[in-house]
Amino acid sequence: MLNREEKEFESEGLLEQAAARPSDSQGSYTLLRSGLFISIFLNIAFASFTIWHCRGSHSSYDRGFATDLGAARGAIELIQHDFGGGVELDEDGNFLTDSRGSEYVGPPSPAVDQAWDYLERGMNIDLHGQEGAEVQTFRWPETGASFTGLEVFHSLHCLNKLRQALYPDAYGHAFSESHGPMRKDHIGHCLNHLRQSIQCHSDLTPMEWKRVGNKLILSTKTPHTCRDFNKIHQWALGRMTDYNGLPTVMNGTLEIVA
Numbered sequence: 452m453l454n455r456e457e458k459e460f461e462s463e464g465l466l467e468q469a470a471a472r473p474s475d476s477q478g479s480y481t482l483l484r485s486g487l488f489i490s491i492f493l494n495i496a497f498a499s500f501t502i503w504h505c506r507g508s509h510s511s512y513d514r515g516f517a518t519d520l521g522a523a524r525g526a527i528e529l530i531q532h533d534f535g536g537g538v539e540l541d542e543d544g545n546f547l548t549d550s551r552g553s554e555y556v557g558p559p560s561p562a563v564d565q566a567w568d569y570l571e572r573g574m575n576i577d578l579h580g581q582e583g584a585e586v587q588t589f590r591w592p593e594t595g596a597s598f599t600g601l602e603v604f605h606s607l608h609c610l611n612k613l614r615q616a617l618y619p620d621a622y623g624h625a626f627s628e629s630h631g632p633m634r635k636d637h638i639g640h641c642l643n644h645l646r647q648s649i650q651c652h653s654d655l656t657p658m659e660w661k662r663v664g665n666k667l668i669l670s671t672k673t674p675h676t677c678r679d680f681n682k683i684h685q686w687a688l689g690r691m692t693d694y695n696g697l698p699t700v701m702n703g704t705l706e707i708v709a
């Protein structure tokens with residue numbers, strides 16, 4: 452069934468209608484204009500949302516994700532880094548290892564321990580005021596600061612634990628507690644943690660195979676796009692937890708078990 456207006460529209464020519472019933476024409480013009488305004492508004496709103504979603508919410512590797520610590524996002528800088536420490540094959544068929552990163556590997560020594568200690572420095576940090584406001588974490592009763600840290604340091608700590616587990620003679624004591632978090636299944640925790648971290652970041656850099664004589668060898672010296680760890684490390688080093696200012700930790704009232 453057609454309503455009254457539609458019937459009238461059918462029976463009248465457009466010009467005739469416009470001339471005869473100016474108020475109706477005004478009405479459709481207003482409607483058209485409102486529609487246009489609504490459409491423009493929605494377009495602007497959608498564009499703003501898209502821009503906010505891409506930039507404001509920091510949903511990218513270089514700007515940071517919603518789950519990244521907001522206060523640390525400013526420390527993100529992308530770099531291209533050729534991975535070091537790869538195994539290479541010379542024309543005579545000898546295997547060589549690229550020496551970059553050698554300070555972190557090899558038999559236990561004070562120098563290797565120091566290299567890892569430095570990587571782990573800045574794992575525990577205190578965030579004061581606005582910097583710590585967003586973090587759901589423990590706050591020190593003395594200072595009100597948020598006790599936190601960046602996941603990258605926890606992963607490095609776990610990798611160091613696995614390294615130590617390879618040398619029980621040198622580091623056996625680190626795993627000898629029967630009840631603390633350093634008991635043997637800490638190794639399982641670290642394996643699973645690092646597995647998830649690697650899967651989570653899913654590096655899509657292609658593997659490059661090189662032919663040397665009749666051998667195909669993986670060349671790992673390829674450029675990767677990375678967050679500059681040194682920048683992030685400096686950011687964390689500037690916020691390290693100062694336990695001396697925390698009597699509850701110093702006098703044993705609170706014990707950090709990880």
Ligand SMILES: *[C@@H]1O[C@H](CO)[C@@H](O)[C@H](O)[C@H]1NC(C)=O
Pocket residue numbers: 698699702704
């Ligand atoms: C440890 O220090 C806290 C903070 O100053 C204090 O409240 C607590 O009584 C102290 N506990 C001991 C056992 O000294």
